[in-house]
Amino acid sequence: MKPTLDYVLRRFDEFNTLCFGGELRPIPVRLSRARSFLGQIAYHRERRLFGSNRNSGFVLRISTLFNLPQDELDDVILHEMIHLSILSRQLKDGSAHGPLFRSMMDDINRRFGRHITVSHRRTREDNERDTAVRQHLVCRVRFRDGRTGLTVAAHTRLLPLWDALQQWSEVSEFRWYVTRDPFFNRFPRSKVLKVYRVDDAEVVDHLCSAVPLMRDGAAVKALQ
Ligand SMILES: [Zn+2]
Known part of the structure; x- marks a missing residue:
């Protein structure tokens, strides 16, 4: 399905309640025609006194170029929401998809039967091409x-x-x-x-x- 603003906002809200205990503040959502990502959290990282950082100005971007099945689009939204949860709590992870990200992802996948992955590049078409x-x-x-x-x-x-x-x-x-x-x-x-x-x-x-x-x-x- 082609993502619409209404759809993404509604799912964000529903997943926030269901999977994140309502902890996420709503953020602006923008649709884009990016080829390089399916979803993305854009944000500012401010350097503070004593060398600490503060993340702010979050925007969720979703590309409309990919016509994903609804379940996969939902997994993309959830993937970005995990990033947002970590970034907005000012937590540090080992890498972009470090241990904290992975444990939250595994937890949501297990509890809600989702199939969020660390890579957005693996789509159902890739899986169908997997002939090993x-x-x-x-x-x-x-x-x-x-x-x-x-x-x-x-x-x-x-x-x-x-x-x-x-x-x-x-x-x-x-x-x-x-x-x-x-x-x-x-x-x-x-x-x-x-x-x-x-x-x-x-x-x-x-x-x-x-x-x-x-x-x-x-x-x-x-x-x-
Ligand atoms: Zn990611």
Whole structure:
């Protein structure tokens, strides 16, 4: 979707309440036609007495040149909001995306099922171009309401995720597979249960040559 001022302001406000406990002061938002970034926090750094710095004059810039899916645009806004949170509290981080940035990012990703990254350059198109062959443990999850979800497990977490799915009352059925289809490269590997909503026909299509996994079967053990 193409970002509009209204949209960015509204999301800023919603994410501020939801993910930042309302701590961020509203800042001006400008749309730009920049090619070099998707989002950016511009600010002034003032040198103060005794060598300390003070950051002020924050502006959130969002480029309108990229037609990102809404979720990715939201992740860009959140990424910039993490910068704003650190800068406006006058905190120091090791680098632009230092340990503090990363821990806030991981926290928001985990708590709100987001996919914020440290690099804005990796888009869904990049992921679709990622054709490296890797082995994936994937699970097609069917919900009672008819939706289909997909989980890709971190290799060490297959059995705990399996247990978690078994206990989830909204799940009507699920099946794990081993596959090397690069289609699944785009999904992050989950350590805790995270189910991505997917188009069932597309997933079924990509699982037709996958090897189904049996619990307690040789297939599971052979992977460890
Ligand atoms: Zn950044």
